[in-house]
Amino acid sequence: MKREFALLGFMGSGGALSKIHELIREMQVSRVMTANVFTLSPDATMKELEDLLREHHISGVPVIENQELVGIVSIEDLIHALENQQLDTPIHEYMTSKGLITAHAQEPVMEALRRFEHTGIGRMPVLDARGKLVGIITRGDITIALLGALQELYTEAEAMQQRPQHFFDALESENTSLLLRYRIEKGNFARGGDASAKIKRALLRIGASPQLARRVAIATYEAEINLIIHANDGGLILADIQPTEITIVAQDSGPGIADVDLARQPGYSTATPEVREMGFGAGMGLTNIERCTDRMSLWSAVGVGSRLQMTFKVSPEETGETSDDD
Amino acid sequence: MKLDEVLEATEAEMLVKPPYNIDLESACASDLMSDVLLFTKPSMLLVTGLTNPQAIRTADMAESPAVLFVRGKYPPPETLELAEEMGVAVMLSPYTMFEAAGLLYVAGLRGIGKLPIMRQQR
Numbered sequence: 001m002k003r004e005f006a007l008l009g010f011m012g013s014g015g016a017l018s019k020i021h022e023l024i025r026e027m028q029v030s031r032v033m034t035a036n037v038f039t040l041s042p043d044a045t046m047k048e049l050e051d052l053l054r055e056h057h058i059s060g061v062p063v064i065e066n067q068e069l070v071g072i073v074s075i076e077d078l079i080h081a082l083e084n085q086q087l088d089t090p091i092h093e094y095m096t097s098k099g100l101i102t103a104h105a106q107e108p109v110m111e112a113l114r115r116f117e118h119t120g121i122g123r124m125p126v127l128d129a130r131g132k133l134v135g136i137i138t139r140g141d142i143t144i145a146l147l148g149a150l151q152e153l154y155t156e157a158e159a160m161q162q163r164p165q166h167f168f169d170a171l172e173s174e175n176t177s178l179l180l181r182y183r184i185e186k187g188n189f190a191r192g193g194d195a196s197a198k199i200k201r202a203l204l205r206i207g208a209s210p211q212l213a214r215r216v217a218i219a220t221y222e223a224e225i226n227l228i229i230h231a232n233d234g235g236l237i238l239a240d241i242q243p244t245e246i247t248i249v250a251q252d253s254g255p256g257i258a259d260v261d262l263a264r265q266p267g268y269s270t271a272t273p274e275v276r277e278m279g280f281g282a283g284m285g286l287t288n289i290e291r292c293t294d295r296m297s298l299w300s301a302v303g304v305g306s307r308l309q310m311t312f313k314v315s316p317e318e319t320g321e322t323s324d325d326d
Numbered sequence: 327m328k329l330d331e332v333l334e335a336t337e338a339e340m341l342v343k344p345p346y347n348i349d350l351e352s353a354c355a356s357d358l359m360s361d362v363l364l365f366t367k368p369s370m371l372l373v374t375g376l377t378n379p380q381a382i383r384t385a386d387m388a389e390s391p392a393v394l395f396v397r398g399k400y401p402p403p404e405t406l407e408l409a410e411e412m413g414v415a416v417m418l419s420p421y422t423m424f425e426a427a428g429l430l431y432v433a434g435l436r437g438i439g440k441l442p443i444m445r446q447q448r
């Protein structure tokens with residue numbers, strides 16, 4: 001797939017179009033409007049309006065009296081005043097005050113857009129739930145917000161393109177293998193899951209499917225928690241990542257498991273009440289690991305240590321050998 | 327189900343906003359993280375009373391995009407920080423786990439259905 005088609009491809013996968021739709025429907029007026037709005041009093045002159053518009057390059061201003069919105073005055077009104085040579089006239093003679101069309105800060109941009117379409121007006125004062133003026137919105141504000149969002153989508157689509165399409169696509173050799181090592185501290189629950197999360201990110205980064213990364217992460221997480229709970233001086237997690245197979249080894253140097261078969265029974269646990277309070281020690285760890293792995297072996301000797309080896313096969317679709325869609 | 331609907335159904339407040347729009351397909355309620363890891367599917371809401379960072383870790387591993395803490399137990403800052411970092415949405419409901427789950431079920435959210443009965447061998 002060519003780079004220029006990144007966004008199109010992204011849209012094709014049901015992403016961008018629905019995202020734009022969501023954006024217009026869910027983005028609130030308050031996120032798009034100009035919040036620091038200039039205002040004038042109804043007694044100000046049209047000349048003052050002219051100065052304000054020119055100085056700040058704006059096209060209209062809400063008119064406020066006693067902190068209440070009483071009207072809106074725009075560049076069109078100024079043109080009328082100029083035609084009549086009435087620049088010294090107070091604003092209230094030219095402003096729109098009846099049937100004033102406003103937007104609400106919390107309403108979706110879509111609603112504001114509809115009102116612009118139906119009425120043909122150029123700008124709307126924005127009111128909060130109590131009817132207080134909090135900003136002003138123009139069609140231009142909406143366009144800019146949408147273009148900004150489109151830009152974000154495009155960047156996201158480009159980033160997707162740069163990610164490898166298949167597992168290990170980015171690395172080529174006769175016999176590729178990636179070895180990651182993590183030291184696990186006993187009792188350090190705060191960092192529990194750190195190693196598993198890192199392995200998961202690494203797998204995704206080199207192009208593993210989310211399903212594979214998830215399987216590996218869940219099994220490794222259970223093994224990591226086991227080391228934190230049980231191992232005398234913590235342990236070691238080794239991840240050997242190859243294009244067709246991933247092997248994770250979790251090992252420690254004691255205390256060792258007295259009855260491995262019993263430990264593998266669902267619901268069997270020797271965890272302390274403190275550990276259970278943290279949500280672990282339900283005796284489902286090894287059951288969980290077995291479910292996620294293609295092969296699992298557990299070796300242990302009391303006084304020596306334990307070694308849990310988990311193997312995950314990379315399915316052929318993920319290696320990219322059988323499919324060639326681009 | 328959108329997170330707004332979860333907030334409304336369980337009278338919850340949003341503590342950590344998600345980085346993107348989430349559409350939940352199902353939910354799982356448990357205080358046992360291994361259960362959660364065993365049962366969760368992607369796009370699943372995790373309902374739990376366990377407020378330590380491991381709840382967020384577990385959600386991240388299982389690709390659950392949002393966690394609903396129950397019984398009004400406000401999570402410690404390290405939990406919220408990890409959620410922010412991992413991009414996991416966090417909500418807090420004043421209801422107990424039973425009631426929060428019931429309210430979500432009534433609102434249309436479903437679980438994973440029946441599981442086979444596992445007997446312990448002694």
